[in-house]
Amino acid sequence: MRAAADDPPAGHVVVVGGGPGGYEAALVARRLGARVTVVERAGLGGSAVLTDVVPSKTLIATAEWMTIADRAPELGIRLDALADGDAGPVGAGGAAAVLRHRIDLPAVNARVQALASAQSQDIRARLDREGVEIVTGTGRLVAPDRVAVTGTDGREQELAADVVLVATGARPRVLPDARPDGERILTWTQMYDLPELPERLVVVGSGVTGAEFAGAYTSLGADVVLVSSRDRVLPGEDADAAELIERVFTQRGMTVMSRSRASSARRTADGVVVTLEDGRTVEGSHVLFAVGSVPTTSGLGLEEVGVRLTPSGHVEVDKVSRTNVRGVYAAGDCTGVLPLASVAATQGRIAMSHALGDAVRPLSLRSISANIFTAPEIATVGLSEARLQETGTHYRTSMLPLARNPRAKMLGVRDGFVKIFAHTGTGTVLGAVVVGPRASESIFPLTLAVTHNLTADQVAEASTVYPSMSGTIGEVARMLHQRAQD
Numbered sequence: 001m002r003a004a005a006d007d008p009p010a011g012h013v014v015v016v017g018g019g020p021g022g023y024e025a026a027l028v029a030r031r032l033g034a035r036v037t038v039v040e041r042a043g044l045g046g047s048a049v050l051t052d053v054v055p056s057k058t059l060i061a062t063a064e065w066m067t068i069a070d071r072a073p074e075l076g077i078r079l080d081a082l083a084d085g086d087a088g089p090v091g092a093g094g095a096a097a098v099l100r101h102r103i104d105l106p107a108v109n110a111r112v113q114a115l116a117s118a119q120s121q122d123i124r125a126r127l128d129r130e131g132v133e134i135v136t137g138t139g140r141l142v143a144p145d146r147v148a149v150t151g152t153d154g155r156e157q158e159l160a161a162d163v164v165l166v167a168t169g170a171r172p173r174v175l176p177d178a179r180p181d182g183e184r185i186l187t188w189t190q191m192y193d194l195p196e197l198p199e200r201l202v203v204v205g206s207g208v209t210g211a212e213f214a215g216a217y218t219s220l221g222a223d224v225v226l227v228s229s230r231d232r233v234l235p236g237e238d239a240d241a242a243e244l245i246e247r248v249f250t251q252r253g254m255t256v257m258s259r260s261r262a263s264s265a266r267r268t269a270d271g272v273v274v275t276l277e278d279g280r281t282v283e284g285s286h287v288l289f290a291v292g293s294v295p296t297t298s299g300l301g302l303e304e305v306g307v308r309l310t311p312s313g314h315v316e317v318d319k320v321s322r323t324n325v326r327g328v329y330a331a332g333d334c335t336g337v338l339p340l341a342s343v344a345a346t347q348g349r350i351a352m353s354h355a356l357g358d359a360v361r362p363l364s365l366r367s368i369s370a371n372i373f374t375a376p377e378i379a380t381v382g383l384s385e386a387r388l389q390e391t392g393t394h395y396r397t398s399m400l401p402l403a404r405n406p407r408a409k410m411l412g413v414r415d416g417f418v419k420i421f422a423h424t425g426t427g428t429v430l431g432a433v434v435v436g437p438r439a440s441e442s443i444f445p446l447t448l449a450v451t452h453n454l455t456a457d458q459v460a461e462a463s464t465v466y467p468s469m470s471g472t473i474g475e476v477a478r479m480l481h482q483r484a485q486d
């Protein structure tokens, strides 16, 4: 018999999918006393660890060093040219030749893959230590309380479950006339086998994935063309941040084609040609398609056991990760709630707390922080300005460029800003955007403010180090106070 939400913690939890949605849930379920089996067909850590978050951010770490190195001459750093002529002169003036930093892509990719695989092994070891059973194979629901697993050897076994958690994630969307070949026509999962830096990389799609890869490859030294179907890059993000990043991209030599929708791609003798819907063509040595994801929900037996899917194929869940079928929960990208690793993990944990009768706080997206790992980074928390306007919320906003910040000047940082939204009446911080180097770190005080309903005055009262980037956060908060007194 199934364990109901108010039964004592017990029973067998079967988790299908070992990404952040699945493995974090497994750890919580073990802590709550359940027997837990994770069914995973690729590797523990899921796409997040093996193909998406970890590899892309590791690649971007190298790109970040290249961006910093580019700025070195401005900070008075000169390197002598190599005698063998390997390095050309770089930088203004040309009086003192400097070394050109060059990317050894196979070395970068080897590091990326080693790091991803080590992290996957760490997660496996952690689950082992906690007593989670791991079954390698493809899972499928044959009943709401039974999961069939086809192993890599083709053998099938059935697991009886009191609770099932579906955490099968998503995969890259593929255009019918642009089939990836893993060599020249690529999805983001295939970027880590490239033997050399693409000479001219066409990136199709200017969402977060497209922007991150286009920015990184520009920094790594590739000639990049970003094909964006919309008016601007990062259409879903804060307009000031998107405008800034597009300007920085073009300043760094990227070609951004707006209102350009790709319809097909084909290989030529030594590269690719991408055809746009209006008939124009874009040539490159390689093309990366970053045109969104599709949930991995077909062939899982979900509809057969009565689990409701949305028209986009996502599993329909409520705020405690329940599907419409008792005992079947879902978490992460397969639900389409908010495709972030952090949200997947939270949904998975909530699902287990609910299923195993522990105290549970329903999912709230109000204070989720997110970061786009471009250079500069774009970090956001709370409500966006677009959402505040849509909902007719009375809000005030202040924004300061980082260029005025003394620490930024010392570091040679020119591009970036801090923007805070506060409620007109109460002064409560409703949301914020930080654009700058390591914005992913500096957003945290504002995440605390949004999470705990602090006012802009309370943020302003906290002291900041002088000189520091966070000084600008304090200053923007003070500007909101002055406006309230007008």
Ligand SMILES: Cc1cc2nc3c(=O)[nH]c(=O)nc-3n(C[C@H](O)[C@H](O)[C@H](O)COP(=O)(O)OP(=O)(O)OC[C@H]3O[C@@H](n4cnc5c(N)ncnc54)[C@H](O)[C@@H]3O)c2cc1C
Binding pocket: 016, 017, 018, 019, 020, 021, 022, 039, 040, 041, 042, 043, 045, 046, 047, 048, 049, 051, 052, 053, 056, 057, 137, 138, 139, 140, 167, 168, 169, 170, 188, 209, 296, 300, 331, 332, 333, 334, 338, 339, 340, 341, 342, 343, 344
């Ligand atoms: C390029 C890129 C960069 C990203 N960067 C970030 C970032 O910096 N920060 C962030 O928070 N988010 C980031 N994301 C989003 C993040 O990757 C996802 O939100 C996260 O992976 C979702 O976790 P998940 O557990 O739902 O699914 P996944 O990580 O996709 O894991 C699902 C797992 O289920 C397995 N599986 C599927 N079907 C079956 C089956 N039938 N049987 C057994 N196993 C199965 C798969 O093999 C996979 O391992 C990024 C996404 C992309 C595409």
Ligand SMILES: NC(=O)c1ccc[n+]([C@@H]2O[C@H](COP(=O)([O-])OP(=O)(O)OC[C@H]3O[C@@H](n4cnc5c(N)ncnc54)[C@H](O)[C@@H]3O)[C@@H](O)[C@H]2O)c1
Binding pocket: 175, 204, 205, 206, 207, 208, 209, 210, 212, 227, 228, 229, 230, 235, 260, 261, 262, 263, 290, 291, 292, 293, 338, 339, 340, 370, 371, 372, 373
């Ligand atoms: N740093 C991070 O946290 C991070 C990084 C990557 C992805 N993600 C998560 O994944 C989500 C999805 O991001 P994404 O960028 O993969 O997908 P997306 O769906 O947000 O963006 C895809 C873009 O491609 C465009 N597009 C679609 N078809 C096209 C075509 N034929 N030609 C040209 N453009 C086309 C779309 O208009 C869209 O702007 C993000 O919202 C985020 O939650 C997070």
